[in-house]
Amino acid sequence: MMERQTVTVSSLAIAFALFEVGSTTLFLIGAEANQDAWIAMSLAAAIGFVLLMLYMAIYRADPHRDLFALCRFYLGRWLGNAFGFSFAAYFAYEASRNLRDLAELTMLILLNRTPLFVLLTITVLVVANTARYGAKVLFYTCLVLLPMMAVSYLFLNIMFVSMNLIRFQNMLPVLENGWGPIWQAAVPRIVSFPFGQSVLFLVFFPLAKASFSRLRSAVYVSYAVIAVVLIFLNQVNILVLGTGIAKNSMVPLLESVQLIEFANVFERMDIFFVLVLFLGLGIKMAAFLIGATTGLHKVTGIGYKKCVPLIGGAVYALSFSSPNYVHHIWLGKVVTYWDPLFQIALPAILLIVIWARHSKKASVLKKSE
Amino acid sequence: MQEALSPSSLASALNQLRERMGNSSDFIVREFADGPSAPPRMAVCYLTELVDQEQLSLLLDSLVAETRSDDDDAERIEADLRTRIRVGNVRRVHSSDEILAAVLAGEAAILSDGVAGAIAASVQGAPKRSIEEPSSQTVVRGPKEGFTEDLNVNLAQIRRRIRSPDLRVEERLVGRYTQTRVSAVYIEGIARPEVVEELRRRLDAIDIDSVLESGYIEEFIQDKSFTPFPTIQNTERPDTIAAHLLEGHVAVLVDGTPFALVLPVTFFKFFLSSEDYYQRYDIVSLVRIIRFISFFVSLLLPSLYVAITTFQQEMLPTTMLISLAAQREGVPLPALMEALLMELTFEVIREAGIRMPRVIGPAISIVGALVLGQAAVQAGLVSGAMVIIVSFTAIASFVIPSIAMSAAIRLVRFGLMFLAGTFGLFGILAGLVPLLVHMASLESFGVPYLMPVAPLRFRNFKDLVIRVPWRLMKSRPAVIGSRNPTRQADYRDKTGGR
Numbered sequence: 001m002m003e004r005q006t007v008t009v010s011s012l013a014i015a016f017a018l019f020e021v022g023s024t025t026l027f028l029i030g031a032e033a034n035q036d037a038w039i040a041m042s043l044a045a046a047i048g049f050v051l052l053m054l055y056m057a058i059y060r061a062d063p064h065r066d067l068f069a070l071c072r073f074y075l076g077r078w079l080g081n082a083f084g085f086s087f088a089a090y091f092a093y094e095a096s097r098n099l100r101d102l103a104e105l106t107m108l109i110l111l112n113r114t115p116l117f118v119l120l121t122i123t124v125l126v127v128a129n130t131a132r133y134g135a136k137v138l139f140y141t142c143l144v145l146l147p148m149m150a151v152s153y154l155f156l157n158i159m160f161v162s163m164n165l166i167r168f169q170n171m172l173p174v175l176e177n178g179w180g181p182i183w184q185a186a187v188p189r190i191v192s193f194p195f196g197q198s199v200l201f202l203v204f205f206p207l208a209k210a211s212f213s214r215l216r217s218a219v220y221v222s223y224a225v226i227a228v229v230l231i232f233l234n235q236v237n238i239l240v241l242g243t244g245i246a247k248n249s250m251v252p253l254l255e256s257v258q259l260i261e262f263a264n265v266f267e268r269m270d271i272f273f274v275l276v277l278f279l280g281l282g283i284k285m286a287a288f289l290i291g292a293t294t295g296l297h298k299v300t301g302i303g304y305k306k307c308v309p310l311i312g313g314a315v316y317a318l319s320f321s322s323p324n325y326v327h328h329i330w331l332g333k334v335v336t337y338w339d340p341l342f343q344i345a346l347p348a349i350l351l352i353v354i355w356a357r358h359s360k361k362a363s364v365l366k367k368s369e
Numbered sequence: 370m371q372e373a374l375s376p377s378s379l380a381s382a383l384n385q386l387r388e389r390m391g392n393s394s395d396f397i398v399r400e401f402a403d404g405p406s407a408p409p410r411m412a413v414c415y416l417t418e419l420v421d422q423e424q425l426s427l428l429l430d431s432l433v434a435e436t437r438s439d440d441d442d443a444e445r446i447e448a449d450l451r452t453r454i455r456v457g458n459v460r461r462v463h464s465s466d467e468i469l470a471a472v473l474a475g476e477a478a479i480l481s482d483g484v485a486g487a488i489a490a491s492v493q494g495a496p497k498r499s500i501e502e503p504s505s506q507t508v509v510r511g512p513k514e515g516f517t518e519d520l521n522v523n524l525a526q527i528r529r530r531i532r533s534p535d536l537r538v539e540e541r542l543v544g545r546y547t548q549t550r551v552s553a554v555y556i557e558g559i560a561r562p563e564v565v566e567e568l569r570r571r572l573d574a575i576d577i578d579s580v581l582e583s584g585y586i587e588e589f590i591q592d593k594s595f596t597p598f599p600t601i602q603n604t605e606r607p608d609t610i611a612a613h614l615l616e617g618h619v620a621v622l623v624d625g626t627p628f629a630l631v632l633p634v635t636f637f638k639f640f641l642s643s644e645d646y647y648q649r650y651d652i653v654s655l656v657r658i659i660r661f662i663s664f665f666v667s668l669l670l671p672s673l674y675v676a677i678t679t680f681q682q683e684m685l686p687t688t689m690l691i692s693l694a695a696q697r698e699g700v701p702l703p704a705l706m707e708a709l710l711m712e713l714t715f716e717v718i719r720e721a722g723i724r725m726p727r728v729i730g731p732a733i734s735i736v737g738a739l740v741l742g743q744a745a746v747q748a749g750l751v752s753g754a755m756v757i758i759v760s761f762t763a764i765a766s767f768v769i770p771s772i773a774m775s776a777a778i779r780l781v782r783f784g785l786m787f788l789a790g791t792f793g794l795f796g797i798l799a800g801l802v803p804l805l806v807h808m809a810s811l812e813s814f815g816v817p818y819l820m821p822v823a824p825l826r827f828r829n830f831k832d833l834v835i836r837v838p839w840r841l842m843k844s845r846p847a848v849i850g851s852r853n854p855t856r857q858a859d860y861r862d863k864t865g866g867r
Contacts, residue, residue: 008824110795111680122792126799130806140809140823141802268684275798282802 006209011139013222015287016201018142018149020226022284023101024194025153026277028252029234032185034243035171038235040185045227047187048195052223054347055198056216059205061354063212067202067291068298074353081299083346088295090342091200092311095288096318097332099123102281104325108250109274120319127282128312131289132305135204138286145279152276153229157236159260166239192339194230198223199343203291250325253277289315379482383412385465386472396472401432410482414468419475421494424456428477428490431455446484454479458491473548497522503605503627505772508644515605520550520624526607527554531614535559541572549580550624554610559617559845559853564633564814568619583623583630590621590632592812597780599773600813602631602638609643617850633814633849635821637833639774640664645836654835661834663768668778670762671712672789672797674755675704680793699749705790707751711759712783714741719763816848 030037030044058070065073067087072080103119111119130138160166175182188196201219208215237252240259249255254270254277261267289311296307322328383398390396395417400409411432415425431453451459462468463486468478475493500522503515516523524538535557542548551572555565571590580586587601588594604610605627610620613631621630640660645653677684678693685693700707718737725733742760746753762782769775781804788796811818821829826847831837840860845853 010825011823106795110793114792119795122795122799126802129803133806133810137806137810140817140819141806143823143825144805144809144819264686264688267686268681271681271684271794275794278795278798279802 005134005136005207007136007139007204007207009208009210009215009218011136011143012201012204012208012215013218014146015139015142015204015283016198016219017222017226018146018280018283019200019287020194020198020223020230021149021280022194022197023098023277023281024230025233025253025280026101026105026251028237028246028249029194029230030182030185030190031247033182034176034247035173035238036175036182037185037238038171038231039175040182041190041231041234042227043182044186044190045195045231047191048198048227049220049223051191051196051343051347052198052219054344054351055202055205056219058202058347058351058354060212060216061351061358064206066204066206066294066298067199068295070202070350070354072298074350074357083350084295084299087342087346088292088299088311091288091292091295092315093318093335094197094200095127095285095292095311096315096321097328097335098281098285098288099127099315099319100322100328102278102285103319104328105251105274105277105281108325109254109271117320120316123282123285124312124316124319127286127289128308128315130282130286131293131312132308134304135207135287135290138283138290142283145283149276149279152273153233156257156260156273157233159262160236160240160256163260163262165256165259166236167242168239170239170242171235188340189333189336192336192343195227196339196343199347200287200291202347203294204287251277379409379412379480382465382480383409383414386414386468389465389469399429408482412480413477414472414480414487415477415492416472416475419473419495420477420492424492424494425477428454428456428479428492432479446481447488450479450481450484450488454488454490456490456492460489462487462489470548495519500526506604506606506609506642506770508606508642508647511644511647512606512608514607516607516622516627516629518625518627520552520622523607523622523627523629524552524554527610527614527620530607530611531556536614539569543572543575543577543586544580545576545578547579547581551580551586552622554614554620554622556614556617559615559850560619561617561849561852564619567814568621568632572621580623580625582626583621583628586621586623587630592814596807596811597777598636598808598811598818599639599771599777600632600634600811600818602634602771603628603773604631605629606643612643612646616845617852633816635813635816636808636818637821639771640769641832642770646839650836650838657834657836660768660770663765664778667762667766667769667775668782669785669797670765671708671758671782672785672800673794674758675708675786676789676793676797678704679790693752693754696752696754700752701750703790704755705786707755708759708786708790709783711751711755712762712786715759715763716779820848821846 028037030040033040062070062073068084071083071087074080075083099120102123103116106119106123107114107116130141205215205219233253237246237256240246240256241249241252245255246252254274257270257273258268260269289308292315293304293307293311296302296311297304300307302310322331383400387396387398397415397417399413401411401413402409413429413432447461462471462478468480468487468489471487471489472478475491475495476489477492478487478489480487497519498517500514500517502513506515514526516526528536533556537555537557539553541551543551553565553568553572568590572586575586575589577585577589583603587603591600593600602613610629610631614620618631618633621632623629640657645657648656678697682690697704702710718733718741721733722730742756745751746756766775766778769778781800785797785800788800790796792799809817809819809823817824820826821833828844828847831842832846840857843855843857843859845851845856847854
């Protein structure tokens with residue numbers, strides 16, 4: 001990056017929230033748990049919070065270095081760069097998944113006859129352009145988009161309630177098949193998507209110009225609020241559609257939105273609402289892209305702005321890895337089992353090494369005294 | 370300082386000046402001699418059209434009455450001159466360049482034999498326009514006087530509004546040929562010193578042959594050139610300038626134009642008018658909401674229409690869809706071409722309306738309204754709905770108080786229409802997102818362009834989309850006026866909790 005950017009805590013916390021929304025509302029999370037998806041999600045959110053505490057512990061141990069600098073400083077040059085590079089690759093892959101999601105969603109709802117590669121190209125250009133400016137501008141953009149997204153989701157739920165579309169019996173019976181399916185849905189699937197993806201913010205935490213405790217409380221509050229919102233939004237699909245339709249629909253939220261209809265004017269609101277989904281997807285993708293670009297920049301030493309087209313091209317190429325959407329979704333499920341490596345294992349190793357090095361240093365200092 | 374000069378020195382100095390001015394016919398040298406054949410001992414030089422004749426004759430009177438003192442001491446002569454001259458501002462100039470600069474600025478240079486350099490007396494009196502109502506920013510309620518082309522008149526209008534010794538005016542000359550006076554105006558203790566310092570640095574870096582309007586200065590000192598969005602506000606209203614100065618902004622006034630610059634400004638400032646603070650707050654809040662809606666209408670309406678009628682017809686209610694389809698039945702062009710054509714037509718009419726002589730005005734409106742509107746629809750070239758869309762867009766764009774901002778929207782609108790015509794709503798989003806990101810990256814003298822939304826400054830929300838009553842606006846806007854945050858004492862306390 002050209003100059004060291006600093007961001008305000010409020011913008012970081014809000015970007016964190018919108019990042020978590022990301023593509024989550026696109027899918028029915030915890031479909032295996034049927035009507036108990038909310039329990040599975042709550043469970044996963046709780047585990048995700050533990051992970052967030054792990055990331056916070058890493059940040060607290062050394063608040064001046066981002067993820068890649070930490071790897072390099074504490075794990076040595078070779079191992080650190082390998083760690084950093086794998087993180088960058090992971091972020092790039094996640095960005096490519098979002099890219100494909102966005103383009104497929106466009107094909108599905110808006111432009112059925114436009115070739116997929118055209119949509120992928122436009123999207124990657126728009127998002128890479130955002131990444132070019134760096135994290136600060138992305139976070140500022142999030143601040144502007146927050147009210148729009150919040151109002152849209154709020155409006156949606158008010159409509160659901162006022163049009164009497166919510167059926168609470170869809171949530172019953174609770175724990176029909178016991179804890180088994182819930183546990184299976186939550187670990188590791190829901191933990192790693194969406195909650196565990198907050199590992200990305202290890203790249204962004206050091207940009208904040210505030211005390212650790214302020215940042216921590218802001219991020220924790222943001223996480224708590226957004227977790228509740230996501231659990232609620234996810235469960236609304238089941239409440240409106242019932243488990244059967246919600247599970248088998250490609251984009252259950254849009255399916256629910258289509259049921260809203262009043263005054264003969266507001267119909268097919270899903271078309272407008274898909275734009276709101278785009279914003280979430282785009283923010284998440286841009287954040288991952290910035291993370292991956294920062295990684296490549298830090299690991300190889302190539303200038304940040306030069307890394308943007310490199311990572312953008314890689315993400316673009318990766319987004320073609322599935323021949324169709326069904327395969328893309330399936331691949332997503334397979335890859336999820338690898339996510340804990342980046343979200344839990346590597347950060348945990350990093351934290352242990354940092355602590356070990358710190359205690360060693362402390363003991364050396366003590367001895368010298 | 371120097372020894373007594375020979376009698377020829379004054380003559381040679383005058384000759385040198387005449388030569389430098391190329392013997393221009395308006396360069397007057399009035400010589401005073403003791404007798405008919407004696408060499409001149411004193412001379413007054415000025416440009417005849419730049420001086421006020423009354424002041425000049427006052428000056429000449431005081432000089433004629435002078436009798437030559439016996440001693441030739443230069444300092445005595447000078448002190449004597451200074452006390453005699455009966456005009457306001459007198460200063461000492463040394464080199465011939467300085468003498469010329471003074472003469473070109475409308476001063477009279479008094480050269481005396483035996484005195485090096487000259488004394489410049491300000492007798493300026495160039496013709497000037499009287500103060501009139503500003504033509505580009507009119508208000509219903511509020512002061513009706515605007516800036517003129519004369520810098521002194523403009524500064525006087527600001528000084529009259531802010532009678533505080535803390536109001537600072539810093540002047541410099543910019544332009545190798547034009548030597549235009551450019552003044553930075555700010556209030557010490559409210560304006561951020563970093564902004565003032567940065568402005569000084571940027572103004573000093575300008576080296577151009579001419580400055581004929583504040584637009585020259587604006588383009589030099591703005592943070593980023595390649596952006597459609599203005600990052601410096603311009604106004605011809607002294608009350609607007611005064612209000613901005615009191616909020617911690619800095620103004621730049623340029624001689625020769627009624628348009629003064631205000632900086633730093635954020636995006637939202639372009640939607641505010643000085644009248645917002647003179648009218649009742651509740652009405653103003655409504656008007657401001659209308660302005661922001663108009664912003665989105667003028668930016669997006671044609672693109673949304675094109676996108677929805679071309680790609681997403683299913684969004685329209687059935688009855689509306691049928692009526693639109695019936696209208697478009699005979700239209701030969703696709704919606705995108707139709708919209709572009711109509712927008713282009715409107716831009717042509719608008720441009721013609723600005724340039725043409727006033728008397729032809731009605732003719733253009735007849736041609737515009739009847740021929741291009743009604744007849745085009747009847748001939749089946751464009752649909753009626755499109756005419757409505759384009760006219761509403763045009764009217765909405767005039768609601769935005771700043772012309773610079775509505776010009777930016779015009780530019781962006783065409784791009785969005787193209788995207789809407791090719792990729793529908795997806796295209797519009799693909800155009801808006803880079804635009805938003807670009808705006809988030811802009812800065813005006815170190816102040817983020819989208820403040821107070823990004824970064825968040827809740828304090829400034831009191832005067833953004835809505836305006837709260839004056840008695841609740843106790844503090845100046847954050848960041849810009851943060852040096853001296855308190856604007857007023859608590860009114861309720863002073864009136865006994867009323």
